[in-house]
Amino acid sequence: MYAISKKSKYALRALAELARRYNQGPVLIAELSARQHIPKKFLELILLELRNQGILGSKKGKGGGYFLARTPSGISLGEIIRALDGPLAPVPCVSQTAYRTCEECNDEATCGIREVMQDVRDATTKILDQESLADMLRREELLEQKRNRVPVYAI
Amino acid sequence: MYAISKKSKYALRALAELARRYNQGPVLIAELSARQHIPKKFLELILLELRNQGILGSKKGKGGGYFLARTPSGISLGEIIRALDGPLAPVPCVSQTAYRTCEECNDEATCGIREVMQDVRDATTKILDQESLADMLRREELLEQKRNRVPVYAI
DNA sequence: ATCTAGTCTATCTACTGGATAGACTATTAA
């Protein structure tokens, strides 16, 4: 089913990098592309979209580049994914941000599928809307520490 | 993002109908198609696939048709969706049933995105693998009752 | 035997995800 597109995944990685370097000035597309192994031209489109959505800011000319428009704790993963992949809901009829009726549903009010899908939506938005870029970086730090405590004894 | 395809949605509706008529003999594709407003030829493919996966049984010839291979409480929504749409995981690198490494991930063990997506996967599989067809029908009954208790006073 | 109904293969169209090319424009440092 694979709900997250490559686009969003690339975006998350690029934004994580920008969050790590928050307040250290603009970062070049070329640099992000190289460090995160993201096709440069594709990344351009992604960053542009994120800028239009108010998540990123940019600066042109020499010394320019992209930077977070807000603090890393003020940007949620849910917001990022919604910006690029649209609504988080598994089916249109349970979307909060882009509701659309199922044309063939005999009666939406008593549809069991819908109720279950609503639960799924609630569960995923709860996670993704709570989790900020800052939270995600914190997770990475913890994972890093954990790995260092459990070294792999191999040559 | 819309994780559930029409195929799965059609399947859920058809299976709900078959669950409602469990132990009442085979049901014709044509009848399922008509009652649930599902394109007949498309439904054929879906039912065939579900049969190959051991979720449905079929009987040929006059008086034939499709029927549930197991009891409605023994078939989970997760199983159905997996059969038609593949793994429930939002990204391949957190799938239990079809793990695939992210080719460009610098270090999967410390990937924050991955950890969050794991949480999302856990949350959705918890719901979908717990919920059986029987549970879903029960939900519909409850919704029905609820509606009858809150009548709409309109002409 | 023959009718009925499921099975299977092939095919089609439209759409979308992922990606690339290249011209254009704004900024800034020299």
Added chain:
DNA sequence: TTAATAGTCTATCCAGTAGATAGACTAGAT
């Protein structure tokens, strides 16, 4: 003020998939 730099935008492109349809084939019931 101009050359270099770096972001912006539009146009495409290709492959794969979703959704759907057609028709021949096969097994079973009566």
